[in-house]
Amino acid sequence: MKGCCSCPSGTGLPPFPASSFTLQKSYNPPSVRILLLSDIHSNLEALDACVAAAPAHDLVVNLGDTVGYGANPNEAIARAQALGRVFVRGNHDRAACGLMSIGDFNPAAGLATLWTRDQLTAENLDWLRSLPQGPIRLDELPGIQFVHGSPLDEDKYLVSVQDAIEPLLASPVPLTFFGHTHLQGGFSLAGEISEAYRPTYRTVGKPESSDWPLRKDNDKDTDKDKDENKNKNNASRYLINPGSVGQPRDGDWRAAFAVFDSETCIVTFYRVPYNLRAAQEKILAANLPQWLATRLATGR
Numbered sequence: 001m002k003g004c005c006s007c008p009s010g011t012g013l014p015p016f017p018a019s020s021f022t023l024q025k026s027y028n029p030p031s032v033r034i035l036l037l038s039d040i041h042s043n044l045e046a047l048d049a050c051v052a053a054a055p056a057h058d059l060v061v062n063l064g065d066t067v068g069y070g071a072n073p074n075e076a077i078a079r080a081q082a083l084g085r086v087f088v089r090g091n092h093d094r095a096a097c098g099l100m101s102i103g104d105f106n107p108a109a110g111l112a113t114l115w116t117r118d119q120l121t122a123e124n125l126d127w128l129r130s131l132p133q134g135p136i137r138l139d140e141l142p143g144i145q146f147v148h149g150s151p152l153d154e155d156k157y158l159v160s161v162q163d164a165i166e167p168l169l170a171s172p173v174p175l176t177f178f179g180h181t182h183l184q185g186g187f188s189l190a191g192e193i194s195e196a197y198r199p200t201y202r203t204v205g206k207p208e209s210s211d212w213p214l215r216k217d218n219d220k221d222t223d224k225d226k227d228e229n230k231n232k233n234n235a236s237r238y239l240i241n242p243g244s245v246g247q248p249r250d251g252d253w254r255a256a257f258a259v260f261d262s263e264t265c266i267v268t269f270y271r272v273p274y275n276l277r278a279a280q281e282k283i284l285a286a287n288l289p290q291w292l293a294t295r296l297a298t299g300r
């Protein structure tokens with residue numbers, strides 16, 4: 001099953017067991033590896049580098065903002081469509097196709113949105129308008145949901161633990177994958193303890209990966225413990241951000257993505273160098289704001 005990353009219809013996955021995904025040791029779904037892409041932002045060079053570096057996977061999920069900021073909106077959409085059919089709409093997707101005002105955008109983002117709208121084909125404008133609002137849940141993936149911002153508000157930025165607590169407590173599923181902040185990492189809630197997680201890397205210029213093993217609840221529980229805890233709503237919950245493919249803002253210029261392996265319950269974060277110069281030159285050639293090119297080099 002691994003390696004099937006361009007399923008012709010739906011997700012192409014076999015049905016999963018009816019039980020919900022609780023991250024418990026007893027849960028033993030068939031292995032599925034999800035390639036998570038978010039915030040591509042019309043950066044074709046970064047997207048191509050991510051796809052080239054991605055390990056074998058069964059499904060691609062796009063967490064929104066395929067367009068905006070960068071110089072290749074139509075090309076980025078074409079690539080994203082070829083990768084898979086699971087999408088969540090982002091705020092830049094909505095703004096580019098006229099579903100949302102640019103009133104809250106900074107001047108550079110607003111100019112880039114208007115430029116993007118002018119570049120997009122009629123077909124791609126229609127496609128952007130058709131993208132679904134999160135949270136997205138798939139029958140084949142119980143216990144997992146996909147959003148752009150917060151599960152409670154698609155436009156909210158989840159930057160801090162304080163931001164994450166409410167959606168973590170309210171979440172009906174243990175795993176939520178999100179984007180929007182362009183910050184790779186996530187948040188966890190176990191009992192009353194909530195924490196932020198950021199992957200660590202050794203370099204700033206080479207391809208690297210970093211594993212985040214998710215907690216499997218009840219790993220050390222006895223049968224008696226399991227009985228007592230069975231009805232308690234104390235399973236670990238996670239909010240996980242694969243980072244931004246095309247415009248990272250965590251100080252690392254490399255393109256970001258992640259892969260979740262349901263069998264091992266490990267999220268592997270990736271950072272890959274890409275042809276930064278080419279992406280910058282396209283932005284400048286398009287007369288988009290210069291800052292949109294220079295910020296790519298600093299990852300801010």
Ligand SMILES: [Fe+2]
Nearest residue numbers: 039065092180
């Ligand atoms: Fe974004």
